[in-house]
Amino acid sequence: MSGKTPIFLTGATGYIGGSVLIRLLEHPSAETFDITVLVRSAEKAKILETQFGVKAVVGTHQDLDKIESLVENAHVVFHLPDPDDVALINAILRGMRKRHAQLGDLPILIHTSGTGTLADDARGLYISDTIYDDLNVEQIKSIRPNAQHRAVDVLIAEADAEGYVRTYIVLPALIYGIATHALVRAGVSNAHSIQIPALIRAALDRKQAGMVGQGKALWPDVHIDDIADLYITVFDIAVRDPNAAGHGWNGFYFGESGGHTWYQISKAIGHVLVGRGISNDPEPTPFTTEELVKYFGKEKDAFGTWGSNSRARGRRARAIGWKPKHTTAEDMLTNVPPEVEAWLKHQK
Incomplete structure (x- = not known):
């Protein structure tokens, strides 16, 4: 692709989203990125634009038409919050489908799920012997349909199979550590996990x-700095060659350390x-x-x-x-x- 890489990122004010955004801003190729984010707060949007040089659009995740349009104008989309919002992911996928149809571009979606999709009903009484491996595609496909995040994960994997987008799903484990980067210090992003x-x-x-x-x-579990590094690792390979790393059903990456x-x-x-x-x-x-x-x-x-x-075992990530x-x-x-x-x- 010529010119700058258009990137759209959701969740910039969040714990994960802020940590990923600051890495994009500090990336060795940052000058080649054209980054747009969606935020609810006009005040935070102003800080992002004036202090960090990011285009910030004010809106919510219910502004589906706006999101679809923003996605249509991006080659790479980082979707970092709301792993269970089916309406939101459908709007994102519609935008990517339109971009592919109009430009012939193969856009990239890097989505956040979570290892909560593997959760059982132990109620604190025992340790399970079942360990999910992100290189075991059949095991990934066997996750129960009503599991956390599953409905959205399946929609994303199926979109990749249709051929109009390359999808990469990052599944963080329990994230720990207080984020201390510049976006936190500026009052833009959340410093704490859940x-x-x-x-x-x-x-x-x-x-x-x-x-x-x-x-x-x-x-x-995984430290906030390590999981943010995983997103950038996936991003770097996906931009260089969308097929160099597994995508779709072969693109589930467990972020565990x-x-x-x-x-x-x-x-x-x-x-x-x-x-x-x-x-x-x-x-x-x-x-x-x-x-x-x-x-x-x-x-x-x-x-x-x-x-x-x-x-979970994150062998694909490594x-x-x-x-x-x-x-x-x-x-x-x-x-x-x-x-x-x-x-x-x-x-x-």
Whole structure:
């Protein structure tokens, strides 16, 4: 392609989206990118345009016609939030189909799913023996139809099979670490993930670390900097040669670089609470049914994440050159105390 590469990115103000956007802005080829983002806040749009040189369009994910048009004008689309919004992904795919029909261009979609799509119903009572491998396509195809994120993932893989787009789906594990990049410092992007802070807020409220069931279920994890690097690794190969890396049903990339039980996280939270004089015992106790509803919205939501197993092996991701730097449970656990301190500060 001649000229600059037009890129459209959703989720710039989010935890993942901001971390990916800053890497694009700091990319060795950044001068060749023409980046457009969609944000709800006019104030943040102004910051993005004046301080970071990004074209920012004000709108929401319900502005489907606007999104379709923005996608139609992009060769690469990073879709980073809303992994379950079928109407939104259909608008994105319509825009890509139009671009392909009108220009003959083969646009690229890099989409965010998550290893939550692998979650079982362990309810914190056991570790599953089932491990999903992103090089095992038949295993990927066997994921149950009603799993988290599955409806959107299937639509994307089928769009690739139709031939008008090349699709790459990144499935982050539990993401940890406080983002500290320039977009966070400018007040544009979120610095925190979801799962660990939810356990921290619950522990602070009940003044005792908590867990679903016995906390035995196991999830993979990944540092925010490492998962952002995976998106860029996929992007670099996809732009250089869309067929150089697996795409469509061969394009699921598990972003995992370690693993933990939920008990380990809750125990780490408990130790901080004891050290701060908030709790007398670091040992987590099971959430009651009432607490599951109070802290996680629905009992099934708590079971589906904080009580589930989601075991994954990211061999396809590593095969294209991804090299995560944070690879042990200890790397993850050392990031828990700063998260607790951040939420304590937030409460003041």
